[in-house]
Amino acid sequence: MRMILSRLFSAKMIKFDAVSKRYPGGHEALNNISFHLEKAAFAFLTGHSGAGKSTLLKLIMQMEKASSGQVFVNGQNLNRLSRRQLPYFRRNIGLVFQDHQLLFDRSVFENVALPLQIAGYDSREAGRRVRAALDKVGLLKKENQNPIALSGGEQQRVGIARAVVNKPALLLADEPTGNLDPLLSAEIMELFEEFNRVGVSVLIASHDLSLIAKLRYPVLTLDHGRMIRGATEKVVSDS
Amino acid sequence: MAAPKKVSKIKKPAKTNKPKRQKLSRPGSLSALLRNHQRVAVDSLDRLFATAAASALTWAMIAIAIALPLFLFIVLQNLQQFGSNLDETTQISIYMELDSSDAELLAAQNALNSHPTILSTEVINQAQALEEFQSLSGFGDALSGLTENPLPAVIVVTPNTEILEQVRALVSELSNIDKVDSVQYDLDWLQRLYGILNLAQRLTMMLGVLLAFGVALVVGNTVRLAIENRRDEIVVVKLVGGTDSFVARPFLYTGLWYGVGGGILASVLVLLAQFFMQGPVSALADLYNGEFVLIRLSLIDIFNVLLLGGFLGWFGAWLSVLRHLRAIEPR
């Protein structure tokens, strides 16, 4: 018991241990990756298109399985995660997509409420949390609109509200500013920083180097599936 | 002294708030599950009504597939009443030729009474036959216009054996007697009727089983399309931590509602058919002198039909979910 507890408290948020990913067809998207991300850290994952950024995030979400090596999230070895445990594991991770993946058959409110519905919150508590999340991204007034009526930046913020509404310990984002102009991108980044400030670990995949350069956070760089920077450096939060 | 009081005043509401909040939200509890069931049940029914035209088509297909064997089954149940009083009808009717006299009739009866395999005989002469027919059939007026009595005299013979071979031998012996027109052995046609009814019942059962599979397949296919239509939603739900059963639930309820709706419609169809046939059937029942009781679709039957429909719909949806839902994974 004590060992488990101490392991949990000392566990890294994310830890890759000699991870490779080969897609069916033989393409090696990740090659012998080792790195870790401390709890409450903020880091960027960068690299050219096709370098393996999305693949790395998918391994963390268990949308793909590692071909070799081990991935740990919060001390849990994902190789040992059963299909039954997978949904409960995912509830601890918020995921933001480039194309936001909102559902257009329901309102902004209902989109954000989805993770809470799944987790089984009653409507009162869910409503309270949804409004808090929408308030944080500045969209409280648009809760009853259909997301299709919102601008690109607003849609992305709805996606972020949905990702954080369940108060996950880890927030992953895959090119969250890919479709946005620099001003909107900066706003989105500020949001991520705010969540990080209250202790959420954040890992953002982006090839937008100018944006990354503006913010002084640790950077993990991938090149053709190999980690060429960040692997040996300590990626810790010091904010 | 004032400072601690203030602190406790501030803290108190926070303290009482915390457990309350936890009480309100207990994700993963049984009540949360029930809440989700309720929400999904209503939502999936709403969706069916939102696409009413397409849903109605599916409902109609299911209804016909259930109503057909159900109606046949009720008809058979009614027909089976004819075979229920088998003991009384172990009788042989001897129809005499029309020109046979009453004297010849009595002579025949006397001869029969001494036969070793005959227990008793009863004579219905031509006049009695006409009288009985007039009172029972309701065709009295039509027949009173006839100058000649068209009905033959009948000797009803009760054999003292129930062994079919011996009765058959007696029947063929009787048909050779002078002045006998024809011999009717009721059990014979009853047994034939029984055989036919048994066969019809088997066929109805087979038809029922086949159509039940048909219902499951129709629902399964409709649910497959629904799954395809909600593909994006399924992917998102799985990514934010929806379990397999959470993802499957709306589709299982969709199947359930298709089945229950089809069952309701099937019951309506059968009730309509009954109403349509009521006139002729009750006239026929009167002929049978009250021995015949019309069996209708009862409330319990309707309840069972809804239950069966619901089960078949759910089962079809389950098959579809099993095949198609797991294949949809976030990539």
Ligand SMILES: Nc1ncnc2c1ncn2[C@@H]1O[C@H](COP(=O)(O)OP(=O)(O)O)[C@@H](O)[C@H]1O
């Ligand atoms: N499902 C897949 N099947 C086969 N190859 C894939 C698949 N997904 C990605 N790849 C390949 O893996 C490499 C890395 O892709 P990805 O992780 O999407 O890179 P990035 O997000 O950095 O652009 C690319 O060469 C891509 O073509």
Ligand SMILES: [Mg+2]
């Ligand atoms: Mg990518």
